Amino acid sequence: MPPRSDEPRRDATGSRRGAVRGGTARGGEPRTGEPPATGPRTGESRTGEPRAGDVGGISDARAYTPRGRTIRESSEERGGQRRTPRAGRSGDPFRPALQVLDGGRAVANRAGRREAAPTRRTGVIRTVPPRAAPDDDEFAEPPAPRRRPGRTPPRRTDTPGRGAPRRTEAPRRTDRPAGRRPVRKPRRPPKLAEPRRRLRLGTVLVLAVFAVIGIRLVVLQAVDTPAYAGGGVGNRLSRIDLPAPRGSIEDRTGAPLARSIEARYVFADPTMVKDRTETAKLLSPLLGVPVSELAEKMKRQGELQFRYLARGVDIARAKQIEALDLAGIGTHRDERREVPGGDLAANLVGFTSLDLDGLEGLEARYDDLLRGQDGRWVYEAGAGDLNAAIPGGYSQTTAPKPGSSLVLTIDRDLQFQVQQILSRQMAQTRGAIGAAVVLDAKTGDVLAQASNPTYNAATPEQSRPTDREDAATSFVVDPGSVHKAITYGAALQEGVITPDSAWPVANTVTRGGVTFRDTHPAEGKKLSVAGMLAYSSNVGTIEIGDRLGPDRLIDYQKRFGLGQPTGEGMPGEASGRLLPADQWSGSSYGSVPIGHSVDATPLQMAAAYATIANDGTYVQPHLIKEVVGADGKRTPSAAPVTRSVLSPQNAAALRTLLEAVTTVDGATGRAAAVPGYRIAGKTGTGLRYVDGKQQPGEVGSFIGMAPAEAPRYVVAVFVWNPEGGGGAVVAPAFREMMGFTLRHYRVPPSRGKSPNFEVFPR
The missing domain is CATH 3.90.1310.10 (Penicillin-binding protein 2a (Domain 2))
Known part of the structure; x- marks a missing residue:
């Protein structure tokens, strides 16, 4: 006999015998006439409409709903093999109901053959929802449900049992023999993506990344290399x-x-x-x-x-x-x-x-x-x-x-002697300031330029600022009577006077309420031009200035180089000052011709006398002879500025008149005479002003040239003594300086003697 089934017998309608209506069947199956908890009600299709002939019952669900497949069974199907359950082991009686809830996919046994019971059961049965491969045959049937051994599967009816969920049967194939089990087509795993497309996309991405990296490397190595290399080297550089x-x-x-x-x-x-x-x-x-x-x-x-x-x-x-x-x-x-x-x-x-x-x-x-x-x-x-x-x-x-x-144009030996002479002569004065300049009359070269006091340039911190000034270019004074040579030169050039001119000269003259006196009064006698220079007559010079007029006098002052820096080369050179004609007062007609109300430096006045010595041609004094480059190349300095001021004849006549200062008895410059040489020059007594304020004392000066018949050198000496008496120093200083200069350059003595001047002609 066949083994006894644990299922209740079914009647002709396919329902179980012994089923309890309104109760719960074994295994917790829903009662007949009640819908399952998760599916449609019994007797209704999935569209909600009742089906004819439907009879409720759990047996229908078991007959048409396959059990769920385990992971192992799914793997076997994917491998193309289907294991047969071992006989003697019954299937799970409640699996069909679960399969109904899982989708209700079951296939009836078309040949009336019952499937052999599985030989063994796995420890864990997991229901895996079946998937339909996109290329499966539309008539392929789902796997048959597992049945318990010895039981004949219930017959399929057109009407499902009451209480069982409605399912859609797969169409029966009529072209295969009855009683044969249909051959299932192996299910292929679903395609997640196209491998070739993934490969192409991955290749493109990898190539893009390598391209970016390559381009960046090229930029770093070829374009940005100097910047990065320089930045790195800069941290290691020492200088x-x-x-x-x-x-x-x-x-x-x-x-x-x-x-x-x-x-x-x-x-x-x-x-x-x-x-x-x-x-x-x-x-x-x-x-x-x-x-x-x-x-x-x-x-x-x-x-x-x-x-x-x-x-x-x-x-x-x-x-x-x-x-x-x-x-x-x-x-x-x-x-x-x-x-x-x-x-x-x-x-x-x-x-x-x-x-x-x-x-x-x-x-x-x-x-x-x-x-x-x-x-x-x-x-x-x-x-x-x-x-x-x-x-x-x-x-x-x-x-x-x-x-x-x-x-420089400086002669070191001559410079040393001039400094020594100036310092020695000024040693008898206190608080005095002295300056001495030696010029080459023809070239304008400054052969010596000394100041006193001086300092040691090797230790300048031990000196006072005033000791370090160059007095020849920064010492601004009223030149005094040395300015008279400019007035007489302008008068000769303009024809106001001649070398033989003479007229009676009073002891005093008043201009603008100011009385000007002579230190050697003429007592109204006729005085020659040479006598006026020899005795430094203020009255006679003022009368020449009146004949000349302010405009012409100022014009000659500028031509002789007054009122502007010489451009010798020293920094901070003072320019001096000339009084414009429209600013002249009544007294200016008396003071300007004799060298007052005029500001000038010793170097400017020395250049003016060099003009007389150079046949009336002004030559700019200069200190720089040439520049020697690091390669030994010598570059001469720019040619000095030159201009004609007096004619050679008038310049020679003026030089002769100036010889009277050192030769006439009682003349102001007798102490400046150099034995063996004819000397033409002029003494002066002036004032010093600082910030527009007159300083105490006086400025003594002497400027001369030698030999007078053909002058080669000009020496100018200025000394300001706050106690007065500067004139007593300058003439002896000039004599020593000029004498050394003539001997140093081996100038032969004068052949002739100075002319005999008639001071008071009849």
Whole structure:
């Protein structure tokens, strides 16, 4: 007999026998006539309409709904194999109901054959919803439900049992033999995406990433390389300045007046000095600096690692300091300005700072030319203890370009003698200021230009600012009677007078309420022009000025170079001042012709006399002869400005008249005569004004030329003495200076004698 089924028997209608209406069947199946909890009600299709012949019952659900497939069964189907359940094991009686809820896909046994029971059951049965492959046969039937062994599957009826959910049967194939089990087509896994498309997309993305990286690398290597390389190298670069040697200042013969020599500077690193007091004691005798000052400089101040202890130290002394091997003390190459002559032409040359920046005189005026261009050494260096040039690393050296040298028109030997004479003559005065100028009458070269007081340019810090001024270009005075040569020259050129002119001269004359007197009164006698110059007659000169008129007098003042800087080359040269004709007062008609109400410098007045000596042609005085470049190329200075002021005949006539000053008995300039030479010149007594205020004392002056018959040199001496008596100094000083100049340049004595002048003609 077949094994007894655990299912209740079914009647003809397909319903179970023994089913309890209105109750719950075994396994928790829904009662007949009640709809399941999650499906449509019994007797209704999925569209909600009742189906004819439907009979409620759980057996229909079991007959037409396949059980769910386990993961293992699904895997077997995908592998093309279908295992047969082992016999003797009954299926799950409640699986059909669950399959109804899971979709109700069941296939009736078309041949009336019952499926063999599975041989074994897995420990865990998982229901996997079946998926229809897109390319499955539309007539393929779902897998048959698992049945318990020994039971005949219920017959399918057109009307499902009551209480069972309605399902749609797959159409029966009529072209296959009855009783044969349909052959199932293996189910293929669903296609998630097209592999080739994914491969192409991935390839494109990878190529795009590599392209971006490649382009960036090309940019970094080819375009941005200099910037990145420069930025990296910049952090490793060290720089050492290579100072350019400063050009020298030489006299006309090439002898140095100021030059730069190699030296050393001594420095301290306060962070490394161990015992600053003991270190200062060792350095003090070598540097000539007090111990307290050195110790203060070596005092630690934050992270400061460099302090100068001394500049311009001799190389030999620097080696002695290096031999001490003091912690935190070192030396390095330096440059020192050397002034071989000390105070020789110091007021002209000036001085520099410790950094060799021009501060005074020609050093300041031509600083850019003398300085040159510093060089530099830029190289890659390591860090820390390896702070040295990296072999094969970046290294670039810019050689320093030495400064150019100035060759002056100054004659060192003559300069020295003029300074000595001026200093010796002024030693008898107190608080006096003196200036002396020696000019070459033909070329305008300044052969000597001295000031007193002076200073040592090697140690300028020990002098006063007033001692460092160049009096020849900054000392503005009323020239006084030396100005009369300009008045007489203009009168000769304009035909107002002749060398033989003479007329009665009174002792005094009044202009604008001011009375002007003569120091050598003529008592109303006829006085020649030569006599007026010999005795420095104010009254006779004022009368010549009246004949000349203010406009013509001012015009000749300008032609002789007054009222404007000479452009000699010294910085800060004063221009002087001329009184315009429209500003003349009544007294100006008396003061201007005799050299008052006129501001001029000693150099301007010396240039005016050089015009007379040079046959009436003005030549601009100048100090710079030529410039010598670092390559030795010599560049002459620009040609001096020249202009005609007097005719050669009138200039020669004026020179002859000026000889009376040093030859006539009782003349004002007898003390200036140089034995063996004819001297033409003029004395003067003027005033000094500072900021428009008259200063006490007087300014004595003498300007002369020699030999008078053919002048070659002009010497001008000015001395301001606040106690008066400057005139007693200048004439003797002129005599010594002119005498040395004539001998120094080997000028032969004059062959003839000065003419005999008739002072009081009949």
